[in-house]
Amino acid sequence: MVWMDTHCHLDAPEFDQDRSEILNQMQIHQIEALVLPAVYFAAWPAIVKLNQQQPRCYASFGFHPIYLAQHQPQQLKELTTWLLEHRAVAVGECGLDFYLPELEVQAQEEWFIAQIRIACELDLPLIIHARRSTDAVLKCLRRFPSAKGVIHSFAGSTQQAELLVKQGFYLGVGGTITYERAQRLRAAIQAMPLEFLVLETDAPDQPDSQWRGKRNDLSRLPVIAQALADLRQESLATIAQATTANAKRLFNLPE
Numbered sequence: 001m002v003w004m005d006t007h008c009h010l011d012a013p014e015f016d017q018d019r020s021e022i023l024n025q026m027q028i029h030q031i032e033a034l035v036l037p038a039v040y041f042a043a044w045p046a047i048v049k050l051n052q053q054q055p056r057c058y059a060s061f062g063f064h065p066i067y068l069a070q071h072q073p074q075q076l077k078e079l080t081t082w083l084l085e086h087r088a089v090a091v092g093e094c095g096l097d098f099y100l101p102e103l104e105v106q107a108q109e110e111w112f113i114a115q116i117r118i119a120c121e122l123d124l125p126l127i128i129h130a131r132r133s134t135d136a137v138l139k140c141l142r143r144f145p146s147a148k149g150v151i152h153s154f155a156g157s158t159q160q161a162e163l164l165v166k167q168g169f170y171l172g173v174g175g176t177i178t179y180e181r182a183q184r185l186r187a188a189i190q191a192m193p194l195e196f197l198v199l200e201t202d203a204p205d206q207p208d209s210q211w212r213g214k215r216n217d218l219s220r221l222p223v224i225a226q227a228l229a230d231l232r233q234e235s236l237a238t239i240a241q242a243t244t245a246n247a248k249r250l251f252n253l254p255e
Ligand SMILES: [Zn+2]
Pocket: 007, 009, 037, 093, 152, 202
């Protein structure tokens, strides 16, 4: 069985002490590839460096809504160049965050729309952060029929999941699925076609229920996969085969 971690912040300072060791552990844990979504402009060079160190760490560049205050309009002009020059597999992490009240909604939407537009122009998938904002994200996406991508760490309802899948969007399944109390999410993920699910750690964040309070890392991906297999009553091999194939299709990765 081989796995794909479709959302991993290995550039985060939490990994400063042992980043290379973690990269070396990819093989031990049978993680075939990682997608590294950058969250702001200053992080892009570190993503490039990781991609050069390990070509199976794929780059994605974008502007995360949480760091709205740091984003500068001239940085947006750089996005297309960086995506093309560094063979990025996606645009993101971008999206909308309605959980933090200090993030101005209109500015968030402007940054998100600008990134959707660039992704469509380059025919790249989007890696989307949607916290308490799934309906607003859907509304933005409807304006761009050719947009594609993944809702990372999907946390919405079955109805929202259905609408996203209908638009061809994938749903990122992470540590939250391992919590029994996440009833609404578990029901939604159980009901969706397996062809639209991809696995992610969101490391160092969102540890699974057995890893609560600890730094998340890629070694936890099989734990998430097992929870998904149990939930859907499918074998771990089926989950591995499908989610790995889905990730390759989504990000257009080589075989
Ligand atoms: Zn993230």
